[in-house]
Amino acid sequence: MPLPTTPLPASPSGRGVLIVRNALSGASVMRADPSPVFAAELPDATIHELAEGEDLATAVAQAMKSDAPPEVLGVYGGDGSVSRMAHLARRHDRPLLALPGGTFNHFVRALGIDDIDAGLAALAAGTGLRVGVAEVTADGDEPVTVLNVVSVGAYPELIEERERRSTLGKWLGGVAATWTALRRTEPLTIVLDGRRARVWSVFVSVGRNDPERVATMQRQEVDAGVLDVRIHHARGTRVRALASLAFGKRTAAVLRAVHLFPRDADIERLVVRELELLVRPEPGRPSVFVHDGELVECAPEGFRLRCVALPDALTVYAPEP
Known part of the structure; x- marks a missing residue:
C-alpha cells in the first residue's frame, strides 16, 4: 500500500528555500554542474556552496539567525551530506529537500528521487512524506540521525x-x-x-x-x-x-x-x-x-x-x- 503523502509548503520558484551544496560529494563520478538548473528553476532560492573546511551545521545556523530564516532546508550532495541536513531539519523543525549529488544517493533513491528534476517537482507541488530514521549515539556523544x-x-x-x-x-x-x-x-x-x-x-x-x-x-x-x-x-x-x-x-x-x-x-x-x-x-x-x-x-x-x-x-x- 502506498504511503500517505504529507502536504508541504509548495515553492515553484524556491522562495523560502535554502539549498546547501557540497561540491566534494560525488567526486568519484562525472556529474553535471547543477548551478544552471538552480538558477533557472529556483530563482528565489538561496544557494550556499560549502567552502573548504566549512561545516554544514554552521552554514544552516547562520541562515536560521537571519531576518528571513528559511522555511525549507535543502541539500545537494551524497548520503553523508543528506543525513547531516536531515538531522538539522529535525532540530529546526523544517522539511527536508534532498537532491541527489553523490555517488550512490541511497536515501533519495528510496524516496523515488532519481535526479534533481524529480526533487524540484516535489518542491513545486508541495508533496512529501513522513519517514522513519534511526538515532545513533556512541558513548556520551551527541546523537546523530x-x-x-x-x-x-x-x-x-x-x-x-x-x-x-x-x-x-x-x-x-x-x-x-x-x-x-x-x-x-x-x-x-x-x-x-x-x-x-x-x-x-x-x-x-x-x-x-x-x-x-x-x-x-x-x-x-x-x-x-x-x-x-x-x-x-x-x-x-x-x-x-x-x-x-x-x-x-x-x-x-x-x-x-x-x-x-x-x-x-x-x-x-x-x-x-x-x-x-x-x-x-x-x-x-x-x-x-x-x-x-x-x-x-x-x-x-x-x-x-x-x-x-x-x-x-x-x-x-x-x-x-
Whole structure:
C-alpha cells in the first residue's frame, strides 16, 4: 500500500528555500554542474556552496539567525551530506529537500528521487512524506540521525584504510585498501544483550532490508519503524569477510556461485526497535563505525553504540507514490 503523502509548503520558484551544496560529494563520478538548473528553476532560492573546511551545521545556523530564516532546508550532495541536513531539519523543525549529488544517493533513491528534476517537482507541488530514521549515539556523544545504515567491523575499517590513502584517488585508494584488508582484517568482539561474540561485521539498517544481503547499504523501506540487524560471525576467512560487503545483487550472486559468500549459518538476523552494542576492537585496530558513508572515530579501547528506530521522525519532499 502506498504511503500517505504529507502536504508541504509548495515553492515553484524556491522562495523560502535554502539549498546547501557540497561540491566534494560525488567526486568519484562525472556529474553535471547543477548551478544552471538552480538558477533557472529556483530563482528565489538561496544557494550556499560549502567552502573548504566549512561545516554544514554552521552554514544552516547562520541562515536560521537571519531576518528571513528559511522555511525549507535543502541539500545537494551524497548520503553523508543528506543525513547531516536531515538531522538539522529535525532540530529546526523544517522539511527536508534532498537532491541527489553523490555517488550512490541511497536515501533519495528510496524516496523515488532519481535526479534533481524529480526533487524540484516535489518542491513545486508541495508533496512529501513522513519517514522513519534511526538515532545513533556512541558513548556520551551527541546523537546523530541515520537514514540508511550504521556499521561496525570490516566495512568501517575498509573505509578508514581508504581515507588514509585518499591521495591515490577514490578508486585506486579503494583497491589498495581492499588489498590491505585481505591481509590484515581481524574480527572484533561485541557484547549484545549479555552475549559476547567474535564477529567480522555488524550492519544495522533503517527499516527492513533484503534478507539475502549482509551489507545492507541501501535503504529499502521508506516508512522504516524498525532496525534490521545483520551480524556476520567470525567463523570463516578474511575473503568471506570482505565478500560479505558486496551490496549489489549481481555481485552477491556471483560470489555465492563460486562459494565465497558467507554461509547462512554464519549470519545472525534480528529485527528490533532498539539496539545497544558494546564494541571492542583488537589492540591496535581502528575503533570506528560508519553511518551513511560517514566515518566516526571512537576511543581506542572501544565504545558503546546505541541505535533507536524513530518512526515518522523526518518530513521530506518526495514525488507522489
